[in-house]
Amino acid sequence: MRSIAWNYAKTLKSVLPGVRQMSSSAPLTTVEVNDKTGIATLTLNRPPVNGLNLDLLTSIKKSIDEIENNRSKGLILTSSSKTIFSAGLDLMEMYKPDPERLKSFWTALQDAWIALYGCNVPSVALVNGHSPAGGCLLATSCEYRVMLPNFTIGLNETKLGIVAPDWFMTTFLNVLPRRTAENALTQGKLFTTEEALQAGLIDEVAATKEEALAKCEKFIASFAKVNPIARGITKQKFRKAGLDQMVMTREQDLQEFLFVINQPMVQKGLGMYLEGLKAKKA
Numbered sequence: 001m002r003s004i005a006w007n008y009a010k011t012l013k014s015v016l017p018g019v020r021q022m023s024s025s026a027p028l029t030t031v032e033v034n035d036k037t038g039i040a041t042l043t044l045n046r047p048p049v050n051g052l053n054l055d056l057l058t059s060i061k062k063s064i065d066e067i068e069n070n071r072s073k074g075l076i077l078t079s080s081s082k083t084i085f086s087a088g089l090d091l092m093e094m095y096k097p098d099p100e101r102l103k104s105f106w107t108a109l110q111d112a113w114i115a116l117y118g119c120n121v122p123s124v125a126l127v128n129g130h131s132p133a134g135g136c137l138l139a140t141s142c143e144y145r146v147m148l149p150n151f152t153i154g155l156n157e158t159k160l161g162i163v164a165p166d167w168f169m170t171t172f173l174n175v176l177p178r179r180t181a182e183n184a185l186t187q188g189k190l191f192t193t194e195e196a197l198q199a200g201l202i203d204e205v206a207a208t209k210e211e212a213l214a215k216c217e218k219f220i221a222s223f224a225k226v227n228p229i230a231r232g233i234t235k236q237k238f239r240k241a242g243l244d245q246m247v248m249t250r251e252q253d254l255q256e257f258l259f260v261i262n263q264p265m266v267q268k269g270l271g272m273y274l275e276g277l278k279a280k281k282a
C-alpha cells in the first residue's frame with residue numbers, strides 16, 4: 001500500500017540534486033528534455049495507431065520512471081503520429097490471446113497507469129490525434145489536456161461490448177462531473193475536440209502542435225513558484241484513493257479482466273469490431 005511517507009520519499013527523490021541523464025528509453029517511446037525549460041516530452045511511437053500492446057506499455061512505464069528520476073520540471077505526453085494520439089489497447093493482445101502474454105499485458109497496463117496517474121512531476125497530455133479508450137485513459141491520467149481540432153476522445157468500451165474497469169472510471173471521474181462521466185461511459189461516447197472542451201474533458205484547444213506545446217509548457221510553468229514537494233504530495237493525496245485501490249486489488253482486477261476477455265461472447269464481439277475496422281478501408 002502506498003503511504004504518505006512513501007510518497008514523500010518519492011517526491012523528495014524527484015527534487016534532490018543529481019546527475020541529469022536522459023535518453024531515448026526505447027524505440028517505442030522517446031524522451032526528450034528541453035534544456036531551457038527542463039520539461040520532458042514523452043512521445044508514443046508505435047505506428048500506425050499507437051496501439052497499446054505489452055511492449056509499448058512497458059516502454060511508457062520505463063520512460064515515466066526515467067523522467068521522474070531525472071528531475072524533469074514536467075512531463076508532456078504526445079504522439080509521433082499526425083492523426084492518432086493512441087487508438088487505445090491493442091485489440092490484437094486481447095483477441096484470441098496467448099494466456100501468459102495476456103496476463104503480462106494487463107499487468108503492464110496497470111503498471112503504466114500507476115506510473116502516469118501517480119507521477120510526481122506536472123503532467124500534460126498533448127492530444128494531437130484521436131484518443132479513444134486506452135488513449136483517453138492515458139490523456140485523463142495527466143493533470144491537463146491540450147487537444148488539436150477535428151479529433152475524438154472518450155471511453156468507448158461499451159461500443160465494443162466491454163466494460164471499462166473501475167480505475168478507468170476513477171480516472172475519468174477525476175476530470176469530469178459524475179453525471180457527464182456516467183452518460184458518456186454508458187453511451188461509449190467519443191467527444192469531438194469541441195465537445196470535449198465544452199464538457200471539460202480537455203482544458204484547451206490549439207490550432208497546431210507547436211501552439212499546443214506552448215500551452216502545455218505554460219501550464220507546467222505555472223508551478224514555477226510552487227514548492228515541488230508540497231505540490232507532489234498534494235497531488236498524491238488527491239489521487240491516493242484510486243491508487244491505493246489499484247495496488248490493493250490488482251490481482252483481482254487481473255482475474256476479472258482474464259475472465260471477461262475469455263468469454264466467447266466477448267471474443268466474438270472483439271472479432272467483429274476488428275473486422276469492422278478492416279472493412280472501413282474496403
Ligand code: CO8
Nearest residue numbers: 049051087088089090091092130132133134162260277278
Ligand atoms: N488495436 C489493434 N489494431 C488497431 C486498433 C486497436 N485499438 N485501432 C486500429 N487498429 C488497426 C486497424 O485495424 C488498421 O489495421 P490494418 O492496417 O491492418 O487494416 C490500422 O490499425 C489502422 O487503423 P485505421 O485504418 O482504422 O486508421 P484510421 O486512421 O482510419 O483510424 C482510429 C484510426 C480512429 C484510431 C481507428 O483505427 C479506431 O477507431 N480504432 C479503434 C479504437 C478503439 O476502439 N480502441 C478501443 C481499444 S479497447 C481499450 O483501449 C480499453 C479496453 C478495456 C478492456 C476492459 C476489459 C474488461
